[in-house]
Amino acid sequence: MFTIGDLARHGRVSVRMLRHYDALGLLQPAHVDPSTGHRHYEAHQLSRLNRVIALKDLGFTLQQVGEVLDDKVDVEELRGMLRLRRAELAERIASDTARLSRVEARLHMIESEGLVPTDDVVLKSVPAVRVAELTATAASFEPQDISPVIQPLYPDLCARLKRAGVQIADPSIAYYEQNADGIVVHAAMPVNVESSPEHDFEVVDLPAQDTATIVHRGCMSEIGNTWQSLARWIDANGYRSAGLARELYLYCEGQDDSTWVTELQEPITTV
């Protein structure tokens, strides 16, 4: 007969764990002294303890361990459980590996470039959105070329939507395309209508995207710096840009754009 301490030493587990397994009915002592409450185990119960530990080490919960040990699962179910565990482990290893590379990217910024890393870049999947939009052409990507072109489009678009009786859902969106004439500027607002020839605006479905996003606070003339931070982050973390970037105007009231808040969304793919 082993005391609880003996069994704990042989099984390399804590006494507390053995009491816990007793409470759960996973491993009950062969004999309990009725007067003192002391637990006594037979030597062969180490075998059961080993089974508990081995199954637990695969990552099963104690409840699952109990079901396997008490033959409540047949071979097919066990196989299913193992496959599920395999998938879960593979996924966790993958996400930990991605996490590790983000940690390393930050360390790299600190150690070799002496920069305190920008830490408000976040990966998010943006869903597809239907928008109404107007477009115009600007000479270059410089804010001083873009702003005068895009700013007037929004009040204009608003007025046209109002006349058509269309409700606006969420914040305004801007996105840009390059062509031979310069930069095609899209001023867009989320709507919930069908495209129609009667409308004096376009209705476009913007695709769902995996994006890296950052929030820019302040005037449009400095938004280029924030775009550059985002680009550096994407590069340092081993992603690549893919598709058309968007700006979301989360707060843009008043003439003074120094209080504006804009979310920048850059679509990305893994290398």
Place this chain on the structure above:
Amino acid sequence: MFTIGDLARHGRVSVRMLRHYDALGLLQPAHVDPSTGHRHYEAHQLSRLNRVIALKDLGFTLQQVGEVLDDKVDVEELRGMLRLRRAELAERIASDTARLSRVEARLHMIESEGLVPTDDVVLKSVPAVRVAELTATAASFEPQDISPVIQPLYPDLCARLKRAGVQIADPSIAYYEQNADGIVVHAAMPVNVESSPEHDFEVVDLPAQDTATIVHRGCMSEIGNTWQSLARWIDANGYRSAGLARELYLYCEGQDDSTWVTELQEPITTV
């Protein structure tokens, strides 16, 4: 101004999380309606939320996130935290990878060999032990050759230890070496004395080992099967035997060895 629901949608987090971050002081609403208790956030607080999410995604606790965001850690400390996280992640990936290969070994046994895997093999590190021992030579590893040689050694060793006034600590141990004459059988018992020429037994320090262990229940004539299960497990899980295997007699009272309990310990290395 955003309601809590607006911010949750933009930040892709749950409303509950925002309330939790508020409670922890991580991200407090810019304004709370005194009569209704409704939280209101400014658009730029999305930036802070993003920082929280980005740091949390690196695997920091919310407390650490708070310290980093509130500038309670300087660059050096941040660097230390990142290095620690890197080490933790690397370790977790390594142990999950090992876990995954154990799961796959079991699946392999079920799927291609149709066996229900033996599930009481456990890896453990056994510490170094000092033992007193007697040796003898047996003709082969077969139980019928070993048992008659080793069994008498234990009472003999016990008697000698008693005469020398030496206390016995834990269960008896057997281990085996092959040489030109056959198998050298070591019958050993843990003791806590120095080696001395006055003793009529050897005092030996058995080394610490990483081992795979299994518990054998029943008579010695069938212990070979259990050794074979252990060997199969070691093979299937990508380990290699290394060093001298041991048997620990956890329960060996009475003449009837069908009630005996023995732990088999095979020292292993990663491939």
Place this chain on the structure above:
DNA sequence: TTGCTCCTCACGTCACGTGAGGTGGC
């Protein structure tokens, strides 16, 4: 008498998820 082992509660962990029960504006 001191140390050691054993016992039974019962709180704490970590970041929320999930009701329960209720309010306020369209």
Place this chain on the structure above:
DNA sequence: TTGCTCCTCACGTCACGTGAGGTGGC
């Protein structure tokens, strides 16, 4: 009136670790 959003508790999660407070044999 129904739906939707918001609110505040407060329990549950998972496998124990860690006291607190006490007992029994060397």
